[in-house]
Amino acid sequence: MQLRDEIPDTFWTLFRSVNREAYIEALLAVNEEYQYSNYFLTRELCIQVLADLNMKKQIELKREENETEFDMLETPSSRMLKWLLRMGWLKAVEDYNTLVTNIVIPDYAAVFIEALEKIHSEGGEETEIYIQNVYATLFSFRNDPKAGLSMLRTALANTRRLNKALQDMLHNMDKFFGRLLGRTTYGELLKEHLEGYVEEIVRKKYHILKTSDNFYIYKTDIKKCLRDMREDGDWIARIRRRSREMGETGEDVLELLDLIERGFDDIEHRISNMDKEHTKYVRATVTRMNYLLSGETDTKGLVVQLLNQIAESRDKEARIQAVGAQMNLSHLEILSEKSLYKRRKGKKDFVSQMADEELAEDLNREDVLRLNRVQSRFSRKQIEEFIESHMEGEVLDAASLSFADPEEFEKLILAYDYSTRRNSRYVVVSEAEEMIEKDGYRYPALKFVRRSL
Numbered sequence: 001m002q003l004r005d006e007i008p009d010t011f012w013t014l015f016r017s018v019n020r021e022a023y024i025e026a027l028l029a030v031n032e033e034y035q036y037s038n039y040f041l042t043r044e045l046c047i048q049v050l051a052d053l054n055m056k057k058q059i060e061l062k063r064e065e066n067e068t069e070f071d072m073l074e075t076p077s078s079r080m081l082k083w084l085l086r087m088g089w090l091k092a093v094e095d096y097n098t099l100v101t102n103i104v105i106p107d108y109a110a111v112f113i114e115a116l117e118k119i120h121s122e123g124g125e126e127t128e129i130y131i132q133n134v135y136a137t138l139f140s141f142r143n144d145p146k147a148g149l150s151m152l153r154t155a156l157a158n159t160r161r162l163n164k165a166l167q168d169m170l171h172n173m174d175k176f177f178g179r180l181l182g183r184t185t186y187g188e189l190l191k192e193h194l195e196g197y198v199e200e201i202v203r204k205k206y207h208i209l210k211t212s213d214n215f216y217i218y219k220t221d222i223k224k225c226l227r228d229m230r231e232d233g234d235w236i237a238r239i240r241r242r243s244r245e246m247g248e249t250g251e252d253v254l255e256l257l258d259l260i261e262r263g264f265d266d267i268e269h270r271i272s273n274m275d276k277e278h279t280k281y282v283r284a285t286v287t288r289m290n291y292l293l294s295g296e297t298d299t300k301g302l303v304v305q306l307l308n309q310i311a312e313s314r315d316k317e318a319r320i321q322a323v324g325a326q327m328n329l330s331h332l333e334i335l336s337e338k339s340l341y342k343r344r345k346g347k348k349d350f351v352s353q354m355a356d357e358e359l360a361e362d363l364n365r366e367d368v369l370r371l372n373r374v375q376s377r378f379s380r381k382q383i384e385e386f387i388e389s390h391m392e393g394e395v396l397d398a399a400s401l402s403f404a405d406p407e408e409f410e411k412l413i414l415a416y417d418y419s420t421r422r423n424s425r426y427v428v429v430s431e432a433e434e435m436i437e438k439d440g441y442r443y444p445a446l447k448f449v450r451r452s453l
Contacts, residue, residue, distance in 0.1 A: 003107055003108040003111065004108070006106070006107070006108050007088070007108050008087075008088040010086070010087045010088055011087060011088045011089065011108075011109075013087050014087060014089060017064065018062045018064070019061050019062055019064065019080075019083075022059045022061060022080065023080060023083065023084060023089075024116055024120075025053060025057060025059070026050055026053060026080045026081075026084065027084065027089060027090075027109075027113050027116065028113070028116065028117060028120065029049055029050065029052075029053045030046060030049060030050070030084075030090070030103070030105070031105060031110075031113050031117070033045070033046075033049045034104075034105055040102050040104070041102060041103045041104070042100055042101065042102060042103070043081070043092070043100075043101040043102075043103055046081055046090075046103045047075075047077045047078060047081055048077075050076075050077035050080050050081060051075070051076075051077040053077075054076050054077055059076060061076050061079055061080070064083060066086075067079070067083075081103070085103075088106070088109070089105075089106075089109050090103055090104070090105060090106075090109070091103070091104050091105070091106050092104075130158045130159075130161050130162035130165065131162060131215050131218050132218070133154075133155075133158045134155050134158045134159055134162070134218070134222060134260075135218040135221065135222055137151055137152075137154050137155040137158065138152075138155050138222060138225050138226070138260075139225060141155070142225055142228070142229060148242065148243060148246050148248055149239070149243050149248045149251075149253060149256065150248065152253065152256045152257070152260075153251075153256065155260055156256055156259050156260050156263070159259075159260050159263035159264065159267075160263060162263075162267060163263055163266050163267055163270065166267060166270040166271065166274070167270060169274065170270055170273055170274055170277065180192065180193075180281070180284060180285060180288060185292065189285070189288055189289060189292060190289070193285050215267065215271065219264065219268075222264065223261070223264065226257055226260060226261050229253075229257060230254065230257055236253060236254065239253045240252070240253060306323065310323070378410070378411060378414060380418070382411070383411060383414050383415055383418050384418075384425065384426075386408075386411040386412075386415060387415050387426055387448055391448075394449055394450060395447055395448070395449055396415075396426075396447065396448040396449075397445075397447050398412060398436065398443065398444070398445060398446040398447065398448075399436050399438075399445050401438075402438070402439060403438070403439040403440075403441060409439075409441050409443075412443065412446075415448065416428065416446060419448060424451060425450060425451055426448050426449065426450060426451060427448070427449060427450075427451045428446055428447065428448055429447055429448075429449050
């Protein structure tokens with residue numbers, strides 16, 4: 001019989017009760033003590049646990065609809081225990097041998113209490129636990145000769161649970177954007193960011209995925225293990241033979257391996273989406289902070305506030321006329337070249353701009369040298385050393401030069417430029433009309449000699 005068939009109708013009254021939070025706290029306290037007492041709690045011990053909880057939390061119980069005046073005279077701990085027993089969340093078992101009443105948690109209630117613990121707990125470590133479980137399970141399955149396909153299905157289940165945890169983290173990001181827009185002052189916004197987003201997401205969840213790098217520590221080894229198992233034909237045959245001997249039916253070993261690998265691809269995609277959402281939230285926070293800081297002093301912030309008030313008013317025309325009677329909206333501080341929105345140029349404007357640049361006049365020699373910064377690449381001493389090192393006798397013949405790299409050709413150009421100056425130690429004595437083509441360069445047949453003093 002399914003557990004849902006055992007649930008009494010009064011069981012759901014907890015979620016509609018005026019004391020819902022108090023009863024949930026009581027259930028969590030009883031469940032914690034329940035695990036440390038070998039799953040047998042006497043009625044007296046249970047009341048003592050609830051009394052300690054009441055002393056710590058200072059719980060104030062309101063009257064339930066089905067409570068009598070006699071029930072209201074009891075202590076808060078007795079009232080909570082009596083109500084939980086009556087609604088079916090707890091169950092009283094009489095032990096006639098010892099004449100003791102034991103309090104137990106039914107199976108169906110244990111499922112809900114576990115869910116309530118997850119809701120009230122900080123969480124955050126589940127992603128680390130799941131990835132470690134997948135890692136340990138796969139390597140045990142690979143090396144354990146007794147392992148069956150059930151172990152591989154366990155690895156697949158943990159992979160899906162990890163995907164679900166990441167999906168929940170991703171889908172819950174929108175509530176932080178809503179809370180961000182709901183803050184109207186800088187102090188509230190900063191508190192929301194530091195105590196809300198940073199505490200709940202960055203330190204507890206996002207920090208574990210990115211800073212501790214738990215997923216990326218095991219990802220490479222897990223994928224390598226999956227690839228080795230898939231490529232080992234003899235091992236696959238042994239696993240299939242073993243699964244038939246154990247009577248296991250269902251997916252084949254290769255199908256399970258493919259599902260696990262596909263699950264890890266989904267994990268990477270979800271982590272990538274988490275990165276995008278995290279970046280979007282940080283940018284939105286900074287933008288909102290800047291707006292709140294300058295909203296009351298900056299002209300644009302005041303104009304935005306004014307436009308928002310006009311948009312929210314029922315009679316917009318009357319509001320516009322009232323604003324126009326009090327303010328000069330055509331003032332240069334409001335309507336200036338630095339508008340709230342600047343329209344981007346179209347493709348045609350961009351093409352015409354490029355065409356205008358192409359039609360510009362050709363640059364002269366000085367402009368070309370200045371734009372390429374060739375003149376500042378080599379000092380005067382380096383140019384003179386270049387000329388001296390290639391002179392044969394008292395003449396440097398450019399036709400005899402060979403250029404191993406572009407720098408040598410640049411030095412030849414700068415040597416010619418240097419020889420045209422008055423304070424130069426060298427001069428070009430002849431400029432032949434023929435052109436030299438050598439080493440991929442084309443230049444006149446120049447000859448350099450020392451200038452006579």
